[in-house]
Amino acid sequence: MGQFFEDPLDRVDGRLKVTGAARYFAEYDLPDMTFAVMATSAITRGKILTIDTKSAERAPGVLDVLTYLNMPSIPGWQSDPSKPAPQAALGGERYRVLGSDQILFNGQPIALVVADSLERAQYAASLIKATYQKASFETDLEKNKDKGQTVRGPRGADYNRGDANAYKTAAVQLEQEYTIPIETHNPMELHGIIASWKGNDSITVYAKTQGVKSTQQSLMNAFKLDQKNVQVFSEFVGGGFGMALRTWPQEILVAAAAKKIGRPVKLVMSRDQMFTMVGYRPFSIQQIKLGSTKEGQLTGLVHEALSQTSSYEDFAEGTVNMSKFMYACDNVATKYRIVPLDIGVPIWMRGPGEATGAFALETAMDEMAYKLNMDPIALRLKNYTETDPERNRPYSSKYVKEAYQLGAEKIGWFKRNPAPRSMKDGEWLVGYGMSSGVFNASRGEANCRAVVKDDGTLLLQSAASDIGPGTGTAMVQIAHEVLGYPVDKISFELGNSTFPPAPSQGGSTTTSTVGSAVHIACSSLKNKIVNLLLEKGGSDYAGKTAADFTFSDGNVRAGNVSVSIASLLKQQNLPALEVTENSKAGPDQQKYSMYSFSIHFAEVRVHPKTGVVRVKRVVTVADSGKIISPKTAASQMIGGVTGGIGMALMEESVIDHRYGRFINNNFADYHVPVSADIPHIDTIFIDKPDPVINPMGAKGMGEIALIGFAAAVGNAVYHATGKRIRELPITPDKLIE
Amino acid sequence: MNPFDYKRVTTLKDAISAVKPAASVFLAGGTNLIDLMKRGVTAPETLVDINNLPYNKIEKTATGIRIGAMVHNSDASEHPLVTENFPLLSLALKSGASPQLRNMATTGGNMNQRTRCGYFYDTTMPCNKRSPGSGCSAIGGYTRMHAIFGTSEQCIAVHPSDMCVGLAALDATVTISNGKSEKKILFTDYHRLPGTDPSKDNILQKGELITAVDIPFNKLAKNAYYLKIRDRASYAFALVSVAAALDIQNGLIQSARLAMGGVAHKPWRLFEAENMLQGKRPTNDNFLSAANLAMTGAKSFGANQFKLKLAPNAILEALHLAAGKSAS
């Protein structure tokens, strides 16, 4: 190991993507395909009194119109919707799509039209007329702050270490509230699915999913099918950011429709439906209370978060986690509450709750640094901890001090004048800000098949996913390092549920988890090849042991004898050698806390008269263990920072609470950063292997690129202007003087 | 989207007769119309494609330049007659939408694009502009993008165009044809205020076609700027925009042109502020007085209150930039 950095690989699927040859789910065309469009509710809560589908049914090309009145029963869904589903991911705990006349959120599907073309389905869907009995509803978290509920399960429990009130008697105190609006994932690719049945007990789907195995499981559960009769394909995904981590109820609906009409059905949701039916980052209100000695030693930290969920399903995330272990502080208390509202259920989004929490904590740390007249890095160093204070055990690896230093040097942190509003570039106010991010690093269980063939190629297969970060590239790189095959002879196939099982792509675990499986499978092939030579290789290998063999360029060498693996297979009349290996973490991991860390720096310009903020420069440093694929890892960080700039400066899904409807549910009004918003981004890797996590030493890297970044921007805006904006996004209206 | 017919016309006569039936509309670049059809805001039965009409040139006339109604926004923004004589218009055009959209968008289509008020786009909500008499959802709702000038109790929407703000400032005129005769109207009279009939954005009548826009030569090219304040660096509608142009001779402002976008149902020309600046020196104090004067009668509706501050700041800033301060 250790070669990764010296030999960076280009993205293995880059060419397919830029030439359009990569096929996304919606691009599959099956014989006899039909097209589905959903009609959705115009009210937020209540019930359907009448639903008129006659004109839709009569419209040209229409094959079927499903409503709650004729929805086929889903065998795996309990008919009584007040009972929890056996698994939440089946379709919400108390929500079944087209399951009854009840409306639980605005934009809820009330009918599914299936027609012989997309346009005809769209037209017919527009003809569906419903009347409703409206009920009162709540969609505004700020008006329902008092309705917080504890989350079931251990992660939802209040956390206390030492004295929760300690901050109240500290020499220097800070109490602030931070608000983050609803943000919507909005990947470029719209969500959807193609479902096609063979008979009544076998289904094939092409889906947009972050986990083919999880989609397979959802379909198995919903329709009570055998695993071998459910095939899920999702080779390319046009961005997910978390929203494709579960099988949404409308996907099951499409499968039910396909079964009913006996033809394949394709659903591609519309952009406005992407706001209501596939999750979002929940609106949150957070309180941070900090106490410190005059020297900057934290003596109390309280982090309380309130976040929204739906009326029919709980959604909880790790919003307050970072506060428990990031800084050395004897007295820490956290509380996390959710408020059920009349809106679709949220789901993890970009660095999920950790990113939400890091904005609050890392802004508060900056505020405290200014109160103490201390450099924000010095304050963090003062409270630096080498062991995890939450679990009282060492970190598997932590190089955050180095990260502060590298980043600070690169951006010129110590050359700035730290006083707020002290730096200018013409009329523009100049500001520097920094922040930290952290996310759990882990290694899950995964399987990989590895096949060397007599044509000189190496094929790897695992039911993993790639929603964009470049999974295939990292896997090819790992296989190349282990088995020494030229990279252009290695292919890694994923996104297919018939491959050996692997978990969904989420929570920054794929490189660690699937990469380990690739590593083990390739090592196992290596042993097989060595044994083959020892047993059948003849006199050249007499007296040799496994340690004598080296692998490079598709060849295996022992002493002066080198043979290509392809010709070895030919000699032995073997078309291929194959292994399938399982990989999981060992018990050792329980002795450590494993985290990836990021340290962000941003330099901004703020125009005081117009409130315009421009991010001028970004330096972001990742301590995420060994970097396997430097190019795609850098791209991931650039992507994370871009998402962070969006979160800091523009992303916000606005609901008109009088109606419970989203107002800006399109790409003209929901702003994500464009190229002109993104400056040069310096990505720095510590690139030191973690000795515990996996054979490669690679920790996760996906989420940390974004976690905390919004705080770096907000802190820079404060340094520039002297104004602290605690409500994201930081739009011009909040800064105009 | 409804099923619809599609007709392509190549002559003025055919265009006018094809658009006569009640549910027929012109299709130019389609960048606004098709979106509105997709969202069900409008449901024409016939689209009359006018892209092949011969109004696709930019020409010099005796008194100025003429931009054909079918000229693409991207072409207009880069044409030497525009960039040399009316850099303000070029800047305004380039600040609008995205390159892909500007490649499709036309002069006539841009003028007739509809408001981006979110309630107008959502057919489940009341909106007087889309469905007269149903009420205005914006009032009392989400008003961050809405108007501060010339509003009515019926509608507080803004006209979203950047190009039109430039043209309003440049004393342009619009040529409208009904197939038999032509009329010329001042650009500033083309769009209207909502009053009691917000369903009408402008004075164009059924069966009329815009054929061209004329801009008279002026001495404002040297000191002109289009400042657009928005939520991201590109590809966003204006929170507030300002077209500012000054003719400065011997240290005195001989004449000034000022217009604002993002603040009213039409491009908002600031005649009084212009008059005030005439004969004055281009100083901060004078600019400030002009900006303050321009705000007479401004009124906010909740979330757009920041525009009361942003608008005068933007006027001041645009005047300085027009007068020669370098933009960064």
Ligand SMILES: Cc1cc2nc3c(=O)[nH]c(=O)nc-3n(C[C@H](O)[C@H](O)[C@H](O)COP(=O)(O)OP(=O)(O)OC[C@H]3O[C@@H](n4cnc5c(N)ncnc54)[C@H](O)[C@@H]3O)c2cc1C
């Ligand atoms: C995402 C997005 C962002 C945008 N951002 C901006 C922005 O920042 N600034 C900005 O200014 N604009 C912006 N736009 C709007 C864009 O400029 C308009 O959509 C475009 O100018 C419309 O021109 P078109 O030729 O495509 O019109 P069409 O959509 O074809 O037509 C619009 C209307 O004009 C009528 N029409 C067209 N030509 C004539 C004619 N000659 N005579 C009479 N009637 C006619 C049509 O019947 C139709 O009613 C944006 C649009 C989108 C989709």
Ligand code: SF4
């Ligand atoms: S402001 Fe105008 S366009 Fe918007 S909802 Fe009111 S009437 Fe409709």
